[in-house]
Amino acid sequence: MSVIEIKNVKKSFEGNVVLSDISFNVEKGEVVCLIGASGSGKSTLLRCINLLEDIDEGQITVLGQDIGKLHNINEYRKKVGMVFQQFNLFNNMNVLDNCMLAQTRVLKKSKEEARKEAIRQLEKVGLSDFINAYPATLSGGQKQRVAIARALCMDPEILLFDEPTSALDPEMVGEVLNVIRELAEEDMTMIIVTHEMKFAADVSDKVIFMDDGIILEEGTPFEIFNHPKNERTRQFLARIIS
Amino acid sequence: MSLENCFRILAKYYPSFLLGIRTTLIVSLSGTLIGLVIGLLVGGFRAVRLDKTAPKETRYLKNAIDISLKIYIEFFRGTPMMVQAVFIYYMVYTNIVHWDKMIAAVVVISINTGAYMSEIIRSGIQSVDPGQNEAARSLGMSSMQTMMDVILPQAIRNAFPAICNEFIVNIKDSSVLMIISITELMFQSNSVAGTTYRFTETYFVTAMIYLLMTSMSSFLFHHIELRMNHTKTSFPQSDTNFYSMKIAKEKTQ
Ligand SMILES: Nc1ncnc2c1ncn2[C@@H]1O[C@H](COP(=O)(O)OP(=O)(O)OP(=O)(O)O)[C@@H](O)[C@H]1O
Ligand SMILES: [Mg+2]
Numbered sequence: 001m002s003v004i005e006i007k008n009v010k011k012s013f014e015g016n017v018v019l020s021d022i023s024f025n026v027e028k029g030e031v032v033c034l035i036g037a038s039g040s041g042k043s044t045l046l047r048c049i050n051l052l053e054d055i056d057e058g059q060i061t062v063l064g065q066d067i068g069k070l071h072n073i074n075e076y077r078k079k080v081g082m083v084f085q086q087f088n089l090f091n092n093m094n095v096l097d098n099c100m101l102a103q104t105r106v107l108k109k110s111k112e113e114a115r116k117e118a119i120r121q122l123e124k125v126g127l128s129d130f131i132n133a134y135p136a137t138l139s140g141g142q143k144q145r146v147a148i149a150r151a152l153c154m155d156p157e158i159l160l161f162d163e164p165t166s167a168l169d170p171e172m173v174g175e176v177l178n179v180i181r182e183l184a185e186e187d188m189t190m191i192i193v194t195h196e197m198k199f200a201a202d203v204s205d206k207v208i209f210m211d212d213g214i215i216l217e218e219g220t221p222f223e224i225f226n227h228p229k230n231e232r233t234r235q236f237l238a239r240i241i242s
Numbered sequence: 243m244s245l246e247n248c249f250r251i252l253a254k255y256y257p258s259f260l261l262g263i264r265t266t267l268i269v270s271l272s273g274t275l276i277g278l279v280i281g282l283l284v285g286g287f288r289a290v291r292l293d294k295t296a297p298k299e300t301r302y303l304k305n306a307i308d309i310s311l312k313i314y315i316e317f318f319r320g321t322p323m324m325v326q327a328v329f330i331y332y333m334v335y336t337n338i339v340h341w342d343k344m345i346a347a348v349v350v351i352s353i354n355t356g357a358y359m360s361e362i363i364r365s366g367i368q369s370v371d372p373g374q375n376e377a378a379r380s381l382g383m384s385s386m387q388t389m390m391d392v393i394l395p396q397a398i399r400n401a402f403p404a405i406c407n408e409f410i411v412n413i414k415d416s417s418v419l420m421i422i423s424i425t426e427l428m429f430q431s432n433s434v435a436g437t438t439y440r441f442t443e444t445y446f447v448t449a450m451i452y453l454l455m456t457s458m459s460s461f462l463f464h465h466i467e468l469r470m471n472h473t474k475t476s477f478p479q480s481d482t483n484f485y486s487m488k489i490a491k492e493k494t495q
Contacts, residue, residue: 052380072295074382074383077380078381090377090378091396092396092399101392106387
């Protein structure tokens, strides 16, 4: 059984169709990269998986549960971490509290346990020296690494990344991609929306090219990047790589 | 009108004015604080959006309370506090209990301020980046936890100037509470004026005292606000502060 099964998902905003018929599966430990032009519905799809948006039709099954029929959204969400383009660190807390809050509130851990786990994850992303810093004082790359650590503190089974490096200065992209790369090596199940094609080619087991609310092409990175079948995929890649 | 007479009045009647100042400050301060608590509860409650999975009954209940709160806010923002004061004071006095005027005054100004504070807190909540809410929810936090731990602290911070302004408004507007004869500054001034028959000078003194209280308060709040901006909790993105400079230094070493 696949970890994520997406079947014929449709979603529109006030008559504007954003996802017209999306189906794909993600297996345990798989890294799937979603690529596609701006406005093709990539973020919307991720947001539907995390229930930040509701789908109109179709079915999303995650870890064996139809997420349209959940009794407790929060139980579900703690298993599915999300990393945002704009980081969304809690501005009113320092780095450590950012990583501890949901552990104490949602997982009901003690302060001491939460603190230990937070420091462990912050060490992993190379930011254990910054536990007392406030988000406003961090660089973009540091913020995003904290955001990843914060998601990891929940010990999620799946991580969703929505353009994690798009808001970063070029010199900070690498540090964030390296953290994600490490997670891929540890067999974390991930869906990553990205415009970093080289990175996508490196880490992903599967690449999905979305265009205008549908999946135009899906395959191994080699298939998509070296032998794209679809004309639009070719055009998109040519535009992005130049 | 002569300044000399003003000083003479002040010298002779300062105990009356002092009592007035004291009452005005007590009423305004407690009204603002209790009003803030009301505003946090009402504004926070109104800003909570129920999940799609919430049961129908919860949904109806939330809706009904939302509407009642809206009526409360509209009523108290849409009628003069002087009218509210006499209405509430006499209604309770004749129907429920012979209550103390001072208590009545604090109740009226608190409920009145609460209506304004509710809107201030609500717009403070709306000024918080929606990404903050989404991040908290994506970690599995409930809407209530998100509100208490993430949204409200930032909303209060954003709304701080408006919250302080309510105190200054209350210093001035508590003057209408003289209608229920509490010993606030305006009521005291009336009795001084009635004794001296020097209306212009007395009320000039009164105006100066009000001005002194409001300008001192805004001076104080302004400094608290600056202090808040200087602490590490600084919200405005700034890249020239202590931490990033320290980081920059470490990098170059
Ligand atoms: N909450 C919303 N209300 C109305 N329209 C929306 C909403 N969210 C997204 N859309 C629309 O849906 C379409 C797809 O948006 P989406 O953000 O999913 O695209 P994307 O592929 O992530 O693009 P980008 O690469 O720019 O992030 C866009 O046309 C957008 O205007
Ligand atoms: Mg997007």
